[in-house]
Amino acid sequence: MSWLETLRTGLNGVRTHRLRSSLTVLGIMIGIAAVILTVGLGEGAQAQVSSEITSLGTNLLTITPGSTTSSTGIREALGTASTLTTADETALSSPTVAPDIKAVAPLTESSESLTAGTSNWTTTVVGSTPTWVTIRGESLAQGRFIDNQDVADHSAVVVLGSETASELFTRGDPVGQTVDVDGVPLTVVGVLNSVGSSTSSSSVADPDDTAVVPITTAAERIFGGTSRDSLSSIIVQARSSADLTAAYQEANHALLALHGITTAADADFTITSEASLVSTATSVDRTLTILLGGVAGISLLVGGIGVMNIMLVSVTERIREIGLRKALGATPSLIRRQFLVEASVLGFVGGALGALLGILGATFLPGVVGDPITISPLAAGLAILVALAIGVSFGVYPASRAAHLAPIDALRNE
Amino acid sequence: MMTDSAPGTSGAVIEVEKVTKVYRSGSLSVAALRGVSLSISSGEYVAIIGPSGSGKSTLMHILGCLDVPTSGSYHLAGENVGGMSEAALAEVRNRRIGFVFQQFNLLATMTAWQNVELPLAYAGVHRSDRKERAMEALARVGLAGRVHHRPGELSGGQQQRVAVARALVTEPDLILADEPTGNLDSTSARDVLRLMDELHESGRTLVLITHDVEVASASGRVVGIRDGLLTEDDSRYLESVR
Numbered sequence A: 001m002s003w004l005e006t007l008r009t010g011l012n013g014v015r016t017h018r019l020r021s022s023l024t025v026l027g028i029m030i031g032i033a034a035v036i037l038t039v040g041l042g043e044g045a046q047a048q049v050s051s052e053i054t055s056l057g058t059n060l061l062t063i064t065p066g067s068t069t070s071s072t073g074i075r076e077a078l079g080t081a082s083t084l085t086t087a088d089e090t091a092l093s094s095p096t097v098a099p100d101i102k103a104v105a106p107l108t109e110s111s112e113s114l115t116a117g118t119s120n121w122t123t124t125v126v127g128s129t130p131t132w133v134t135i136r137g138e139s140l141a142q143g144r145f146i147d148n149q150d151v152a153d154h155s156a157v158v159v160l161g162s163e164t165a166s167e168l169f170t171r172g173d174p175v176g177q178t179v180d181v182d183g184v185p186l187t188v189v190g191v192l193n194s195v196g197s198s199t200s201s202s203s204v205a206d207p208d209d210t211a212v213v214p215i216t217t218a219a220e221r222i223f224g225g226t227s228r229d230s231l232s233s234i235i236v237q238a239r240s241s242a243d244l245t246a247a248y249q250e251a252n253h254a255l256l257a258l259h260g261i262t263t264a265a266d267a268d269f270t271i272t273s274e275a276s277l278v279s280t281a282t283s284v285d286r287t288l289t290i291l292l293g294g295v296a297g298i299s300l301l302v303g304g305i306g307v308m309n310i311m312l313v314s315v316t317e318r319i320r321e322i323g324l325r326k327a328l329g330a331t332p333s334l335i336r337r338q339f340l341v342e343a344s345v346l347g348f349v350g351g352a353l354g355a356l357l358g359i360l361g362a363t364f365l366p367g368v369v370g371d372p373i374t375i376s377p378l379a380a381g382l383a384i385l386v387a388l389a390i391g392v393s394f395g396v397y398p399a400s401r402a403a404h405l406a407p408i409d410a411l412r413n414e
Numbered sequence B: 001m002m003t004d005s006a007p008g009t010s011g012a013v014i015e016v017e018k019v020t021k022v023y024r025s026g027s028l029s030v031a032a033l034r035g036v037s038l039s040i041s042s043g044e045y046v047a048i049i050g051p052s053g054s055g056k057s058t059l060m061h062i063l064g065c066l067d068v069p070t071s072g073s074y075h076l077a078g079e080n081v082g083g084m085s086e087a088a089l090a091e092v093r094n095r096r097i098g099f100v101f102q103q104f105n106l107l108a109t110m111t112a113w114q115n116v117e118l119p120l121a122y123a124g125v126h127r128s129d130r131k132e133r134a135m136e137a138l139a140r141v142g143l144a145g146r147v148h149h150r151p152g153e154l155s156g157g158q159q160q161r162v163a164v165a166r167a168l169v170t171e172p173d174l175i176l177a178d179e180p181t182g183n184l185d186s187t188s189a190r191d192v193l194r195l196m197d198e199l200h201e202s203g204r205t206l207v208l209i210t211h212d213v214e215v216a217s218a219s220g221r222v223v224g225i226r227d228g229l230l231t232e233d234d235s236r237y238l239e240s241v242r
Helices: A003-016 A018-056 A086-093 A131-135 A148-153 A162-168 A215-223 A241-258 A274-317 A319-327 A332-369 A377-403 A407-412 B056-063 B086-096 B112-123 B127-140 B156-168 B186-201 B234-241
Strands: A060-065 A101-116 A119-128 A140-143 A157-160 A178-181 A184-192 A210-214 A233-238 A269-273 B012-025 B028-041 B045-049 B071-076 B097-100 B174-178 B206-210 B221-226 B229-232
Touching: A003 A018, A003 A332, A018 A274, A018 A332, A018 A377, A060 A241, A086 A101, A086 A233, A086 A241, A101 A131, A101 A162, A101 A215, A101 A241, A119 A131, A119 A162, A119 A215, A131 A233, A148 A215, A157 A162, A157 A178, A162 A184, A178 A210, A184 A210, A184 A215, A210 A215, A233 A241, A241 A269, A269 A274, A274 A319, A274 A332, A274 A377, A319 A332, A319 A407, A319 B086, A332 A377, A332 B086, B012 B056, B028 B056, B028 B071, B028 B229, B045 B056, B045 B186, B056 B071, B056 B174, B056 B206, B086 B097, B086 B112, B097 B156, B112 B127, B112 B156, B127 B156, B156 B174, B156 B186, B186 B206
Parallel strands: A119 A210, A157 A184, B045 B206, B045 B221, B097 B174, B174 B206
Antiparallel strands: A060 A233, A060 A269, A101 A119, A101 A178, A101 A233, A140 A184, A157 A210, A178 A184, B012 B028, B012 B071, B221 B229
């Protein structure tokens, strides 16, 4: 008897017991759909995170003042001491000191009140250099960014984030207008493009709600204070993401030397990469995916046990049929094949329907749960294969029981 | 009736030599057959008659290659079936034996012709040939008009005739009928026995197992079985029970 013939016999067996077969298929279907959805949820989260990494740039390091552990052994919060200065920035900019560093942007930050006419808006004012715009991957919607001349001249100019611009200037072109920052009038020279809301994992301020001024202007005219050289942070851009580690080492060595610190543990600054923050978020997501996937996997296992249970019932119920088929010349391997085919048909149909259900879920669920679900055709295909494998492996035992029934015992049953 | 020729070399379809069958369950062993020898030639119509517990079912299982003897030899159409694997026995059953059971044993989900073609499917006959041969066999048992009916839509007598058609369809060396009339009313039983007669007349070898003297008397030769031993000869046995 050919495989095709056996398949026909197996299908006939499934079709004969419609209700029972559908319930068994349902078990597999739910398991497969659950697995597909959780894996899709995990993949979706990871895709989101990796797109964040790309948008942030994987080749950036942020140096902040303060150490994680002070020399006295007391943990200090980041930024408690302003130990970073413009001298550090200048040193890191030198290609001889740090050949793997492409660009450096010094940052001073302060929350200030901005006034334009009758409008009033409080935002983060950032003092920086022209490199800021390229390092942060920003672009300008209107006008220009601050240039080196502005920095050298301590020019009274400002570039607004898109949200800040729309809050201050409800009508008309903001470029050329004047904004009062803490009593200092500044001319708006440009507006940044909107990048959408900032990612939760990012440590930087919302780039849409900001105002960028030349660092010299910020130090001399706006923030004032005693330590005009001190910086809130330094952003370092490595030549490429592959050079990030080298850039990290160079920056670390240069700053330790510059600050006269001999042991790395006593460092009065902290270097973090955006990628490291994002990877923490990713690993949390992955743990959750594995956990949920495990639960879904268990439901799949239960589905498989359902197949086995039904096949065992089927063998017992059809003991006469098996005996008759054997009397008519069916060999044990043909009987085994027939029942294996039945089990794998249950598994395959369950897998296919489960994949369909999963895809439907992936289409409609993100609207409800708010998380993206990515289902690749590979995952769906794989799920169907897994279901088929479950059908076969849970069908082996019932099938071999059927195959080894003695024909007289099977026929005697009345 | 003992044969002098060596087993398997004569023209005999069935050649059973000193066959015993012992069933063991735990420490208890029951001898169902205690040394049975029997030779049946091609074209014979033999009835094996005995009361329940006589060992006739066991003998039928062994003759039908559904079970193997504990000792002794069994040649079916010259082929020694002792020591064959399960798969090889299945092949022998398919090729050489047609079964008719008391319970008909038709598959309820299949139509009459699909039931009849089943042994041909296991024999590896091509689909188109199978249907044709199944139709011929059904015509032979007088059911040409019922080929597309399922067993549930047929009477007991018709169902048993479908079963006979299924036993015929492979052109086996032997048709083995186990109480074929046991579940039938007297009219249907007569129909089935008449069909057996016709098959006998057309040259088939038939072995019929029954406890019913009347059924046995339809055959050409009667072999009695009692307590696991054959009481070869016929007329005297028939006389004794009458």
